[in-house]
Amino acid sequence: MKELFKLFLIFAKIGSFTFGGGYAMLPMIQREIVDKNGYATEDEVLDYYAIGQLTPGVIAVNVATFIGMKRKGLLGAAFATAGVVFPSVVIITVIALILRNFMDIAWVQYAFSGIRIAVIALIAKTIITVTKKGVVDKFTGILFALSIILALLFDLSSVIVILICAISALCYKAIKEGK
Amino acid sequence: MHTLFVMFLEFFKTGLFAVGGGLATIPFLMDMSDKYGWFSQSELANMIAVAESTPGPIGVNTATYAGVTTYGIAGGIVATLGLVLPSYIVIVAISKILEKFRENKITQNLFYGLRPAVAGLISVAAFALLKTTVFPNLVLNIKALVMLLVFTLLVLSYKKLSPIAVIALGAIVGIIFKI
Numbered sequence: 001m002k003e004l005f006k007l008f009l010i011f012a013k014i015g016s017f018t019f020g021g022g023y024a025m026l027p028m029i030q031r032e033i034v035d036k037n038g039y040a041t042e043d044e045v046l047d048y049y050a051i052g053q054l055t056p057g058v059i060a061v062n063v064a065t066f067i068g069m070k071r072k073g074l075l076g077a078a079f080a081t082a083g084v085v086f087p088s089v090v091i092i093t094v095i096a097l098i099l100r101n102f103m104d105i106a107w108v109q110y111a112f113s114g115i116r117i118a119v120i121a122l123i124a125k126t127i128i129t130v131t132k133k134g135v136v137d138k139f140t141g142i143l144f145a146l147s148i149i150l151a152l153l154f155d156l157s158s159v160i161v162i163l164i165c166a167i168s169a170l171c172y173k174a175i176k177e178g179k
Numbered sequence: 180m181h182t183l184f185v186m187f188l189e190f191f192k193t194g195l196f197a198v199g200g201g202l203a204t205i206p207f208l209m210d211m212s213d214k215y216g217w218f219s220q221s222e223l224a225n226m227i228a229v230a231e232s233t234p235g236p237i238g239v240n241t242a243t244y245a246g247v248t249t250y251g252i253a254g255g256i257v258a259t260l261g262l263v264l265p266s267y268i269v270i271v272a273i274s275k276i277l278e279k280f281r282e283n284k285i286t287q288n289l290f291y292g293l294r295p296a297v298a299g300l301i302s303v304a305a306f307a308l309l310k311t312t313v314f315p316n317l318v319l320n321i322k323a324l325v326m327l328l329v330f331t332l333l334v335l336s337y338k339k340l341s342p343i344a345v346i347a348l349g350a351i352v353g354i355i356f357k358i
Contacts, residue, residue, distance in 0.1 A: 049297050127302050
């Protein structure tokens with residue numbers, strides 16, 4: 001029971017400080033889930049992201065469900081998911097009902113611009129960690145570059161990019177191990 | 180049928196078929212706007228803007244906002260629940276399969292290819308954020324650039340710094356320097 005509430009609280013904390021979508025959540029996940037509580041390894045978190053990208057739904061929710069499930073089964077998944085969603089529901093309900101013009105206030109806009117820049121700095125650090133984990137040889141280096149080129153220059157959706165990299169890796173390994 | 184029930188079904192559908200994260204839910208919301216007139220397209224644009232800035236996953240924020248606009252607090256809860264439920268079911272199922280096949284060679288090869296792809300996609304997400312904050316409308320925002328450099332240096336030099344502290348500092352700096 002205690003761990004279920006802890007899962008809820010940790011994910012509520014993560015949800016409260018996720019600015020700018022699922023990937024922006026990674027620095028918080030790393031801090032709270034990997035470093036502080038050891039609920040999952042860095043590799044596992046990356047794997048959950050990849051699957052969360054390919055499966056339907058919001059990525060942040062998918063990752064929370066995965067980690068909750070790993071820790072405490074169905075109930076753990078429910079508490080983690082409820083936790084990551086809870087701050088959104090509260091904050092957005094207040095904004096939608098009371099603070100309709102909230103975003104027009106000048107200092108609010110400045111605060112959010114500042115937060116966005118802070119988030120980029122945090123993600124920059126995450127990219128270094130994640131790249132070290134993902135790029136382990138020449139071939140994964142090629143996949144890393146390829147995914148950036150496909151997403152940035154060819155504007156392909158993340159789902160397609162991940163599928164292309166997955167299929168390439170399976171073929172590469174099959175050929176290499178077949179020899 | 181009761182509006183709340185229809186809303187639940189529509190958001191469940193969205194959660195089930197929107198693959199690739201929060202922004203993938205937008206076309207579904209546009210359909211809802213056309214089909215039921217729960218909210219107008221311009222209201223939707225405003226919702227997305229708020230959802231992108233406020234804490235929490237973008238998909239969840241947008242669903243809550245659309246739900247509250249349509250049917251008050253109950254609407255917000257029902258819409259969010261509908262959106263999240265398919266993720267929960269799908270991820271719980273995948274998680275069980277994954278635990279069984281984790282050590283499998285093909286699973287290992289698959290993740291070997293997925294990890295660099297996710298690292299690449301995170302870089303692309305950071306780049307997109309960079310473009311909107313440091314180069315809004317393709318004009319360089321010097322203040323934002325300087326702030327980004329200082330914050331990146333800060334985050335990389337003090338690895339123990341909590342993401343929450345960095346985000347709070349970002350908001351303060353944003354307000355003081357009118358970023």
